[in-house]
Amino acid sequence: MTADLFPVPDEWATQARIDAAGYDRLYAAAKDGPDAFWLEQAKRLDWIEAPQKAGDWSFDEADFHIEWFADGTLNAAANCLDRHLIERGDQVAIIWEPDVPTEEPRRFTYRELHAEVCRFANVLKANGATKGDRVTIYMPMIPEAAFAVLACARIGAVHSVVFGGFSADALAGRVQDCDSRIVVTADEGRRGGKRVALKACVDEAAAQAPSLERVIVVRATGGDVAMGERDVWYHEAAAQVSTDCPPEPMNAEDPLFILYTSGSTGKPKGVLHSTGGYLLWASLTHEWCFDYRPGDVWWCAADIGWVTGHTYILYGPLANGATTLMYEGLPNWPDASRIWQVVDRHRVTGLFTAPTALRALMKEGDAPVTATDRSSLRILGSVGEPINPEAWRWYHEVVGEGRCPIIDTWWQTETGGALIAPLPGATALKPGSATRPLPGIFPQLMDEKGEVLEGATSGNLCITGSWPGQMRTVWGDHDRFFQTYFTTYPGKYFTGDGCRRDEDDYYWITGRVDDVINVSGHRMGTAEVESALVLHAKVAEAAVVGMPHEVKGQGIYAYVTLNGGVAASEELAAELKHWVRREIGPIATPDAIQFAPALPKTRSGKIMRRILRKIAEGDTGALGDTSTLADPAVVDDLVANRVG
Numbered sequence: 001m002t003a004d005l006f007p008v009p010d011e012w013a014t015q016a017r018i019d020a021a022g023y024d025r026l027y028a029a030a031k032d033g034p035d036a037f038w039l040e041q042a043k044r045l046d047w048i049e050a051p052q053k054a055g056d057w058s059f060d061e062a063d064f065h066i067e068w069f070a071d072g073t074l075n076a077a078a079n080c081l082d083r084h085l086i087e088r089g090d091q092v093a094i095i096w097e098p099d100v101p102t103e104e105p106r107r108f109t110y111r112e113l114h115a116e117v118c119r120f121a122n123v124l125k126a127n128g129a130t131k132g133d134r135v136t137i138y139m140p141m142i143p144e145a146a147f148a149v150l151a152c153a154r155i156g157a158v159h160s161v162v163f164g165g166f167s168a169d170a171l172a173g174r175v176q177d178c179d180s181r182i183v184v185t186a187d188e189g190r191r192g193g194k195r196v197a198l199k200a201c202v203d204e205a206a207a208q209a210p211s212l213e214r215v216i217v218v219r220a221t222g223g224d225v226a227m228g229e230r231d232v233w234y235h236e237a238a239a240q241v242s243t244d245c246p247p248e249p250m251n252a253e254d255p256l257f258i259l260y261t262s263g264s265t266g267k268p269k270g271v272l273h274s275t276g277g278y279l280l281w282a283s284l285t286h287e288w289c290f291d292y293r294p295g296d297v298w299w300c301a302a303d304i305g306w307v308t309g310h311t312y313i314l315y316g317p318l319a320n321g322a323t324t325l326m327y328e329g330l331p332n333w334p335d336a337s338r339i340w341q342v343v344d345r346h347r348v349t350g351l352f353t354a355p356t357a358l359r360a361l362m363k364e365g366d367a368p369v370t371a372t373d374r375s376s377l378r379i380l381g382s383v384g385e386p387i388n389p390e391a392w393r394w395y396h397e398v399v400g401e402g403r404c405p406i407i408d409t410w411w412q413t414e415t416g417g418a419l420i421a422p423l424p425g426a427t428a429l430k431p432g433s434a435t436r437p438l439p440g441i442f443p444q445l446m447d448e449k450g451e452v453l454e455g456a457t458s459g460n461l462c463i464t465g466s467w468p469g470q471m472r473t474v475w476g477d478h479d480r481f482f483q484t485y486f487t488t489y490p491g492k493y494f495t496g497d498g499c500r501r502d503e504d505d506y507y508w509i510t511g512r513v514d515d516v517i518n519v520s521g522h523r524m525g526t527a528e529v530e531s532a533l534v535l536h537a538k539v540a541e542a543a544v545v546g547m548p549h550e551v552k553g554q555g556i557y558a559y560v561t562l563n564g565g566v567a568a569s570e571e572l573a574a575e576l577k578h579w580v581r582r583e584i585g586p587i588a589t590p591d592a593i594q595f596a597p598a599l600p601k602t603r604s605g606k607i608m609r610r611i612l613r614k615i616a617e618g619d620t621g622a623l624g625d626t627s628t629l630a631d632p633a634v635v636d637d638l639v640a641n642r643v644g
């Protein structure tokens, strides 16, 4: 086992912000005196009215509530901008690296970013946005996306960023769910040399979203778009407003943003985060996990359409006064060296990416990496899915030349920021393990019967108390919030993940135990893909499960029963894949479609997903007990006609 342990290098143990003893001290302090601990941590934020209260919460049904710093007042954008103006107004806040490598990057100092955000905020106000309004942001990875997010925070509007890869239908659903009157978008996005017609998508969505009154359009590519009555060009509106916009004082518990994420059932949920607790967690974990220090150039290579982008491109680094890099394009375009070229171009010190990107790059061999310098890198992060030890080692040895700790952060949209992750100066690493809980996080593993499991074991991962970055509700459906997360194991937050704990108390996330699959680090509800499939006129029934995929981690495997009289064909399979892509977005495209005359069901009509999963995984020798099936012969057909 010792071969699998990477002790903290000496220089890290002595120079990092937090060493092993420091971690123990913080962990104990958060446990033994949470109120004092959290009020002390909260001082890192700039409060208009400093809180006297820390956490106040109960996960019990009778008294269910979660509040942090509830008597504090602050503004998140002011924390990310205004308070840095005196000390580092001329320091670069955002470096923007364009899709096309021959184009010039753009840089915004804190002073410039402050002005841009104020300008954007005034445009929002001029278009009727007020405190508490929901503003949907459907943008490519351009600086204006950051301006828009922070502009919402500045005026107290609740932003709901919808990933630019989602379809018009998916966008419409999200606009309607939170009654957004305003959408901020761009003419087009660019990624990997291709254009994405964002404005056209908004137009299509608008037809299904009656709440939508105003579309603010940033001119990004200059591509041709139709402008209608509800549309406003951002640059025209921006020319009419000043760059003076005082930040709105917000209660710590006022909502900061909604971010839609997939669950095991129903439509995507609007995960709601609060202003004070979320911002504290973003700032604190960015510093703890990545040993942030002034002068760092930080690159979180996510999209701001995901929580990773919210927390570790924008709120965490900017609250800490860091220089954060925003990249428009793809890690492997125009070639497999691009990501490392960007690192060299900007002398990036910390890189945070997903295992799926590493696996894709690994396949191209070491040469595209070793052709670059990378000597600026000192820390490497991973997020989104379990990192397989092979990818971990490649990241560590080839990318980081053995020099950079690998910070594998486990967390969720719901948790706001990392909960289980190593601290580079404190935690010995094990490839594939997210290691240990952060201070203030108390995990438990549970068995199916609801018993707490002790010691080295595997079970379902719960968190027993609240932490500041915890989501506060599901937008518009507080009961769904409680039902989804707090009823499986009463009194605890259930993560939906399975986990192993080893003899050193290290945590190894094994993946979702519910009907959520993780495709390239993106969460996808199987129910969503199924609903999209059954909308097709030729489909009678569909069941979707995950299957192992070399690069994506999990791929999407769909079993489809066709309506009577419809013949299965390769063309129809291709059509259905295209259909789902159109309904939800490219990330939901099924990797395999198997036409099935019938699905395995229990006598009460419940689809036996366990069996479908096994078949998709190719594990057909161990299907387990099929005697409870209404018609066991169905399984033989599925096994015989497995795709792949």
Ligand code: WTA
Residues within 6 Å of the ligand: 261, 306, 307, 308, 382, 383, 384, 385, 386, 387, 408, 409, 410, 411, 412, 413, 414, 434, 495, 496, 497, 509, 510, 511, 512, 518, 521, 522, 523
């Ligand atoms: C998975 C992304 C293993 C997990 C931040 C979780 C991980 C889901 C890791 C949340 C990791 C995320 N190791 N699994 N380091 N990070 N996951 O909401 O299954 O998009 O429940 O948040 O991703 O995905 P989400």
